[in-house]
Every structure is written in structure tokens, then in C-alpha cells.
Amino acid sequence: MRLPARRLLPATALTAASALLTGCFAGAENTADAGADGKRVRVAMMQPPRSGLSPLSDDAFKLSRWSTAETLVKLDEDGDARPALATKWQQSGRTWTFEIRDGVTFHDGTKLTPEAVVTSLTKAATASPKPRILDGVDLTAKAAGDKVTVTTATEDPLVPQRLSSPQLSILAAKAYQGKTVDPVGAGTGPFELTKVNGTASASLDRYDAYWGGKAKAPGIDVTFVPDGTARAAALRSGEADIVEAIPVSQAAVLDQDLITEVPMPRTNTFYLNTEQGAFKDASLRAAAREAIDAESIVEGVYEGRADVAEGLLGPALPWASELRSPVEHAKAGRPNGTEITIGTFTDRAELPEVAAALQQQLQKAGFKVKLDIREYANIESDALAGRFDAFILSRATVLDSGDPAAYLYSDFASKGTFNIAQLASPEVDKALQKASGAKVGDARRKAVMAAEAAVLAADAAVPLLHERVIQGDAAGVVDAAHDPRERELVTADTYVK
Incomplete structure (x- = not known):
């Protein structure tokens, strides 16, 4: 090409x-x-x-x-929780107890207290709609002396990571006096x-x-x-x-010494419909995977300002490559003119170009390829309903908790709410359940990578590239x-x- x-x-x-x-x-x-x-x-x-x-x-x-504005905890490079407005915490079943940092004042001069923390967390937990980090999470907070207890309806190993979300920032009481939350002069x-x-x-x-x-x-x-x-x-x-989000098409005209390309936890992925149509056949999914040249897409569409994917999780999660193991795939079959329809959307400028490149690559391998490209709002329901043989999506791989298990479950579990691949695999479900329930740390990271391997082995998705954000300083x-x-x-x- x-x-x-x-x-x-x-x-x-x-x-x-x-x-x-x-x-x-x-x-x-x-x-x-x-x-x-x-x-x-x-x-x-x-x-x-x-x-x-x-x-x-x-x-x-x-x-x-x-x-x-600051939160009770912050995340380190690996996505592990570290002290911020809370100095330490411990879990007991469904309840987590957080010690609140002493000597902190809000910008209006009032003191950070456990009661102030409870006010902020309660406002978030009872908001309509809730902050997305609390979607499906029933959370209550109470002051207990110089500490705050946070209790969830079911045991949740990710409570500290959830509390790192900027949407759960702790603000002074003045921020909540009007109909909307006003952060002016109310942070820490x-x-x-x-x-x-x-x-x-x-x-x-x-x-x-x-x-x-x-x-x-x-x-x-x-x-x-x-x-x-x-x-x-x-x-x-x-x-x-400082300039954020410089478009790829304009980065080349700038002094390259002023540009930093930051790997994002976002993967451009080719989802294959495993339930019906051409890609119900595992050998044709394998044939599609083998036909794809992601490197030429990175160079041609993204002008080299992206990273070729080795898996679903990219360099924004530095531990992923260290824990990744080789994956065994099914043997590739022969397309022999098999017709497929690929869907994607126009909201991200590069995706139609990615679709055109994939069309050429797959046609060269023997598929007959039709493209269906619309605005995202007009195509999402069809994608989720499995009306395409394949779909190209730019997908965030960690949500606000900084943990990729939720993304993997949402996209590839048989009961996942964003299962564009229509995947229903007992092996994948088992791996995803283990990852979702594992304790935070090395054990969870290893379980996450085992789940990634199970998804890739099924050829339910072909990761193409990991996007970068271009920042100018x-x-x-x-x-x-x-x-x-x-x-x-x-x-x-x-x-x-």
C-alpha cells in the first residue's frame, strides 16, 4: 500500500x-x-x-x-493507589477506612475534615447521573472520628482506585451551596x-x-x-x-523539540463478530488477523505518531508488555471471496482512513469488503447488536479507576455491556471473572494479562495500534x-x- x-x-x-x-x-x-x-x-x-x-x-x-482539586488517593504509573488527601487505608469486607491528612485547608481557608470528605463523596454518590466511576456502585461514606469509612453494597477491591477519579474530588462546603457544584475557591x-x-x-x-x-x-x-x-x-x-492535544496533521510543522508524544491508554481495535456471519468461522478470523499490516496503518494514517499494538493493552500500562506471553491462534483458512462488512465512525478523523487501509489489506487476502461509515451516534446500536462482520473502534482501555479489568469484561465477557465481538466463550469468561475479583497488585495484573491472552487466542479482536496524545511545551x-x-x-x- x-x-x-x-x-x-x-x-x-x-x-x-x-x-x-x-x-x-x-x-x-x-x-x-x-x-x-x-x-x-x-x-x-x-x-x-x-x-x-x-x-x-x-x-x-x-x-x-x-x-x-484533589482526591483522597492518586494513582502511580502502574495504576496502584497512593496517598493524597488520605494518608493510609485498610479494608474490612465491604468497608474501607481512610485516615484523612491533617493540616490541609481549602482555598476558602476552611479545614479539611472527615465531615467535608463525607459531604463531597455523598454528593457524588447521590448525583443524577452519577459520576461514571460509580456507575453500578452503591457507595456510602460516614465520618468516624478523624477517619472516613466508605462502604459498598458488595466487596470491591477497587475502592481506593475509584476514589482517585477526579470526579470524586474533595471540595469545601461552599462548592455545594448552589444548584450546581461550583469549584471556584473551593479546592485544596x-x-x-x-x-x-x-x-x-x-x-x-x-x-x-x-x-x-x-x-x-x-x-x-x-x-x-x-x-x-x-x-x-x-x-x-x-x-x-503549554498546549494540549496537538493534532497529528499539524505536529510536523512545529519544532520537534517542543513536542512530547505521550502514550495513551487507548487502543484502536478491529473487533470481529464471533457469533454470526463470516467470522463465526475461527479460521477466517485467523485469516483476517494474518492479513492485517498494522505498521503500515501507523505510518500511513497516523504519520508514525502511534504505537503498533502487541496486545490490547499498550505502553501507557508499562507492566503489560513485561507480563505478556505468546498466544496460540487457530490455523488460518482461505477467504475465497467471502463477503464482509466493516463498520466504523467519522467522529475520530483517522478511523475512516484506517477502514480504507484495512479494506485494501483484506481484499488483497481474498475477502470482498464493504465499508459502512457513519457518525458514532448513528452506528453504535448496530455495532452492539452485531449487525457488522467487523467493527473498528478507538477504545479507552482503562476507565477512571486506572484498572483495565473493567474494560476487558465490558468488551469481551458473554454478559459484557459493550460486547461488539458478540463473544461467548467459557474460557474467556472464566479468565475475566478471575481478573475482576483478584486483589490489586501483581496478582491482579497477571490475571488481567491472562484474560487478554484468552481474548486474543479467540481472535475476537485484532489490536491495531495504541494512540498517543501530542503535547507542546x-x-x-x-x-x-x-x-x-x-x-x-x-x-x-x-x-x-
Whole structure:
């Protein structure tokens, strides 16, 4: 397959975008006083707030990335829970007891207490709709002296990981006084959210009483820039210090020293319908797998800015490759003109190109391939109902808990709610149940990889590639976070020279 040339952004587009951004960042530039404390950090972010920065929505991840709202625990690189606003915890059946960190104050000056923690967790647990980390989870919180107890309806080994979700941030009582949750001046992090200008911008100032030590930057000025061309231009012109989510098509025109490609826990996967149609035949599933050249897709569609998949779980989970074992597959059969229909959606710009590449590869192997490409909202129900022989999906492989077992169960268990492969395998179900119930740590990770191997052995899915997020940091930026889970961006250690 002939690879397309890299798509270059015209200089005129960059000039126009730069002019657009100049007005957006003008106010931030005026406040970027260089002094003993350095400069304020100017950030260009992709998505504007959708719910007024309520932590009970996906806006919670912005609060986390600005280091203004914090949770009881945080996750390390392996997805294990580590202390944050809670210093330690222990489990007793369905109940977990958390010791709350002493000496922490909210940005309004009030103290962090067990009662404040209970208020935040209860608001989240009783919200409608609930934060997705609590979907299907019945959770109650109570204050017990200087501790907080969290009880679930059934025993849950992932409670600490769940409590790391930015949607379960702990805020001051003032945040809950209105009809919506208002995080302004209500967090505990090194930066205090002081002003939100609708969907245009936000400002944060350093909180000098932060329990973890004084931040190195005096503040953060955020501008929401949905247009990828404009975000790229802001980095190139020096109008922004940190730029998130630079599109692949524009990365090539930027100074490569200013770009960091961060592996995401997201896999582009080719799901095969194991219940009906051509791919009910395991030998034809094997033939499809052998026909696919993922490397050419990475180079041609993603311009080399993705990682060829070795399994369902990618480099964003560094332990996965270390624990992965070879998989035995069924012998490939002969397609002999077998007709198949592949579905995917337009919402992610690269997926139609991926579909076209797969069409060519599978036709070369002897399949007759038809494509059905629509908006996701118009195609999801057909995919879940098994109306395609195969489906291409870009899928997050860890949910808010940082644990991949839930994704694997959802997508490949016979009772999974997102089982596009229509897989019903006793061997796979057994492996998934073991992974879901295993204790957090090495035992759970090994069980997860055994479940991945069972899915791959069935050829229910062919992992193609792992996506990356491209982040831009100006030359003067020091210690910006490069977080695969997109929970951190500007931390207490981040500053601009």
C-alpha cells in the first residue's frame, strides 16, 4: 500500500490562527510578570467546560490538570493507589477506612475534615447521573472520628482506585451551596481557581498555604481553544507555554523539540463478530488477523505518531508488555471471496482512513469488503447488536479507576455491556471473572494479562495500534506533566523560565 505524504499545515493557516490567539492570550500576557517567582503559565486547552467545571462531570479532569482539586488517593504509573488527601487505608469486607491528612485547608481557608470528605463523596454518590466511576456502585461514606469509612453494597477491591477519579474530588462546603457544584475557591491543590469566563478562559493563582509546599509558578492562565490549528499556532508563536492535544496533521510543522508524544491508554481495535456471519468461522478470523499490516496503518494514517499494538493493552500500562506471553491462534483458512462488512465512525478523523487501509489489506487476502461509515451516534446500536462482520473502534482501555479489568469484561465477557465481538466463550469468561475479583497488585495484573491472552487466542479482536496524545511545551517550560491518563498537566513543580 502506498503511504500518503505527511499532511503539512499551510503557513497562511498558521498566520490566521496566530492572529486569532493573540486576543485570547493578551490578558494572560499582561499578568505574566517576570519576578522572583517567575512567570504565570499560559495553557491552551482543547475542550471548553461542558458543565461549568462541575467535578461531577468530565470537567473534573480540567480541575485535576490544573492542580486545583484533589482526591483522597492518586494513582502511580502502574495504576496502584497512593496517598493524597488520605494518608493510609485498610479494608474490612465491604468497608474501607481512610485516615484523612491533617493540616490541609481549602482555598476558602476552611479545614479539611472527615465531615467535608463525607459531604463531597455523598454528593457524588447521590448525583443524577452519577459520576461514571460509580456507575453500578452503591457507595456510602460516614465520618468516624478523624477517619472516613466508605462502604459498598458488595466487596470491591477497587475502592481506593475509584476514589482517585477526579470526579470524586474533595471540595469545601461552599462548592455545594448552589444548584450546581461550583469549584471556584473551593479546592485544596497548589493552585486556587479564581475566575472562570464561561467557555473562553479561566485563571488560577498560587495557593501559598498548600499542604504540599509552595508551587513554583505564581499562577495559571487557561484559554480554551477547540481549533487544533489555532492551538498549534499558539505554540509556534510563543503565545502559549503549554498546549494540549496537538493534532497529528499539524505536529510536523512545529519544532520537534517542543513536542512530547505521550502514550495513551487507548487502543484502536478491529473487533470481529464471533457469533454470526463470516467470522463465526475461527479460521477466517485467523485469516483476517494474518492479513492485517498494522505498521503500515501507523505510518500511513497516523504519520508514525502511534504505537503498533502487541496486545490490547499498550505502553501507557508499562507492566503489560513485561507480563505478556505468546498466544496460540487457530490455523488460518482461505477467504475465497467471502463477503464482509466493516463498520466504523467519522467522529475520530483517522478511523475512516484506517477502514480504507484495512479494506485494501483484506481484499488483497481474498475477502470482498464493504465499508459502512457513519457518525458514532448513528452506528453504535448496530455495532452492539452485531449487525457488522467487523467493527473498528478507538477504545479507552482503562476507565477512571486506572484498572483495565473493567474494560476487558465490558468488551469481551458473554454478559459484557459493550460486547461488539458478540463473544461467548467459557474460557474467556472464566479468565475475566478471575481478573475482576483478584486483589490489586501483581496478582491482579497477571490475571488481567491472562484474560487478554484468552481474548486474543479467540481472535475476537485484532489490536491495531495504541494512540498517543501530542503535547507542546515551549522552550522555557520546566517540569510540565506528561500524563497518559490526562489527569496532570501543570503541577506544583511546573514553571516557566
